[in-house]
Every structure is written in C-alpha cells, then in structure tokens.
Amino acid sequence: MCLNREPxxxxxxxxxxxxxxxxxxxxxxxxxxxxxGASVRTQYDRKNDKGEYIDLPSRxxxxxMVCTNPFAEPMLHRAFPGGxxxxxxxxxxxxxxxxxxxxxxxxxxxxxxxxxxxxxRLTKFKYLGRESNPAxxxxxxxxxxxxxxxxxxxxxxxxxxxxPITRRAIIHTWRIGEDNEYKSPPCLQGIWxxxxxxxxxxxxxxxxxxxxxxxxxxxxxNCFAFIFLMQNIADRLSLKTGKKVVLGRYTDFSDSYHIYxxxxxxxxxxxxxLHSERTFEERTWNLADVTPIMHEANPKILEKIAKVxxxxxx
Numbered sequence: 001m002c003l004n005r006e007p008x009x010x011x012x013x014x015x016x017x018x019x020x021x022x023x024x025x026x027x028x029x030x031x032x033x034x035x036x037g038a039s040v041r042t043q044y045d046r047k048n049d050k051g052e053y054i055d056l057p058s059r060x061x062x063x064x065m066v067c068t069n070p071f072a073e074p075m076l077h078r079a080f081p082g083g084x085x086x087x088x089x090x091x092x093x094x095x096x097x098x099x100x101x102x103x104x105x106x107x108x109x110x111x112x113x114x115x116x117x118x119x120x121r122l123t124k125f126k127y128l129g130r131e132s133n134p135a136x137x138x139x140x141x142x143x144x145x146x147x148x149x150x151x152x153x154x155x156x157x158x159x160x161x162x163x164p165i166t167r168r169a170i171i172h173t174w175r176i177g178e179d180n181e182y183k184s185p186p187c188l189q190g191i192w193x194x195x196x197x198x199x200x201x202x203x204x205x206x207x208x209x210x211x212x213x214x215x216x217x218x219x220x221x222n223c224f225a226f227i228f229l230m231q232n233i234a235d236r237l238s239l240k241t242g243k244k245v246v247l248g249r250y251t252d253f254s255d256s257y258h259i260y261x262x263x264x265x266x267x268x269x270x271x272x273x274l275h276s277e278r279t280f281e282e283r284t285w286n287l288a289d290v291t292p293i294m295h296e297a298n299p300k301i302l303e304k305i306a307k308v309x310x311x312x313x314x
Contacts, residue, residue: 015037077283102308191229206248
C-alpha cells in the first residue's frame with residue numbers, strides 16, 4: 001500500500017508491506033518499492049571522468065514492514081543476494097557478537113577495521129553520565145567514573161521483566177558527535193520492545209528502526225538476524241520472569257529503503273525473474289530444511305574469522 005507518492009515534486013513515498021512470514025514480508029516490500037518508489041540520486045552513485053552519472057538513480061522510499069509470525073515457514077526467500085552460510089555468519093555477528101573484536105582502534109589512523117558492530121553497540125554502549133548504581137543491571141563504571149559501559153540488551157530484558165508493558169524499553173546505537181564523523185555510520189538506529197500479558201504468557205512485540213537500508217542486498221539478512229535477536233530477548237525474559245514468552249509481531253521501519261541504481265539490473269534479472277517464473281513455494285525455503293547447513297557452517301565461519309585475525313596480525 002502506498003500512503004503517499006509524489007516523487008515528481010520531491011516527496012519521498014511512504015510505503016507499507018506486511019506478511020505472515022519473513023519471506024512474504026520482504027518480498028512484498030520489494031514489490032512495493034519497485035512499483036511505487038521514487039527515483040532518487042545518492043552520494044554513492046558513480047560518475048565518469050566528465051562528471052556524468054554512470055549509475056541509474058536509486059529506487060527509494062520510506063518503508064514500514066510488519067511480519068505477523070516471525071518464525072513461520074517458509075521463512076527464507078531464495079532471491080536474497082547471498083548464501084545460507086552468509087546468512088548464518090550474519091546471524092552470529094549480530095546475535096553472538098563474533099566480530100566485535102573487528103572494531104578499529106580510534107587512536108590508530110592506520111587501523112582500517114570497522115567503526116562498529118551492532119552487537120557491540122547493543123551490549124557495550126559507551127556514554128557519559130553519572131556513576132552507575134552497582135545494583136542496577138547492565139551497567140559498569142569505567143576508571144574515570146564518567147564513561148559508562150551499558151549492556152543495553154540486558155537492560156532492556158530487565159526493564160521488561162520489571163514491567164512488561166512499559167513503553168520505555170528502547171535501546172539505541174547512534175552516538176551523537178561521533179557517528180556523524182564516520183564514513184560508514186550505523187544504519188540501525190534503535191530497538192523498542194513491549195511484552196503484552198495474555199493469560200499466563202507474555203507476547204513480545206518488537207520494533208526495529210533504520211535510518212538507511214539497502215533493501216535488496218541487506219534488508220532480508222538484517223530482518224533474519226534481528227528476528228533471532230528478538231527470540232534471544234524472549235528467552236532471557238522468560239528466564240527472568242519464570243513465564244512463557246512467545247513472539248508477537250516484528251515491525252521494521254526504514255527512513256530510506258532503497259535499491260541502488262547499479263544493482264537494478266541484477267534485481268530485475270534475479271528477484272523479478274524469480275517472482276514471475278516460480279510459485280511462492282518455489283521461491284522460498286523452510287528454515288527447518290536449511291538449519292543443518294547452518295549448524296555445519298558454524299565452525300567454518302569461526303575458522304574464517306580466525307584466519308582474518310591471523311592475517312591482520314602479520
């Protein structure tokens with residue numbers, strides 16, 4: 001559904017997409033973007049020696065997506081760029097923090113590692129503030145007593161355990177005054193959660209907010225990993241409360257949801273071709289069917305990370 005579309009006068013369309021499954025939600029969002037998005041230039045579009053664009057404009061919109069049953073099958077879409085091992089590696093990166101040590105040393109101008117990882121920002125968020133209360137979960141005090149290191153995920157779980165229907169269970173990634181200076185600042189901005197009591201069960205609902213989103217190359221993997229993070233939060237909340245916690249709807253919002261112009265041909269040849277030639281069942285996979293492949297990939301992924309670490313130390 002298109003909430004507004006006036007790209008000719010510079011108004012960015014606001015689109016919505018929903019689905020019972022992750023695969024259905026993402027597919028519907030891509031179709032909405034392709035059919036109703038606006039053509040917008042980006043600062044990353046390539047130019048030739050004459051200063052003329054060689055890339056097409058991006059296809060862009062503001063997008064709200066809703067998945068009503070996050071782990072329902074078929075969960076995986078075959079048109080997402082990447083393989084099953086890539087998907088598992090990204091899940092491990094976001095949920096388990098296996099690449100947190102790849103963050104660059106800001107005091108070393110030659111260090112070209114990453115500026116951040118989402119897991120690090122969510123579990124070791126540094127900020128200035130008053131000395132924390134040692135009894136307050138999720139916080140620790142640095143040597144100077146001012147630079148606090150907050151495990152935001154633990155804080156969020158504790159906040160929900162104390163009051164499941166609180167509207168204050170929100171965590172962030174953006175560091176004002178720091179991320180503005182980075183070449184590649186975090187796209188994810190924050191997560192909001194609320195657990196609604198239904199009889200003796202808590203139903204966890206989660207909202208995820210992105211400032212910028214590569215809809216074709218990144219969004220599916222993002223959503224996949226954050227649904228697993230949602231399950232992680234639910235499991236931890238269940239342990240703290242002693243109650244059964246189930247997943248409610250997963251909601252995903254992007255200020256800029258786009259397909260880069262240089263990727264449009266691949267999108268048409270891959271996504272749109274698959275959509276036109278196969279049934280929904282033929283263009284999706286069940287998570288249960290590929291889970292053994294993911295488990296087998298775990299040691300290979302860790303070995304690959306260790307290899308990169310060793311090469312960097314040489």
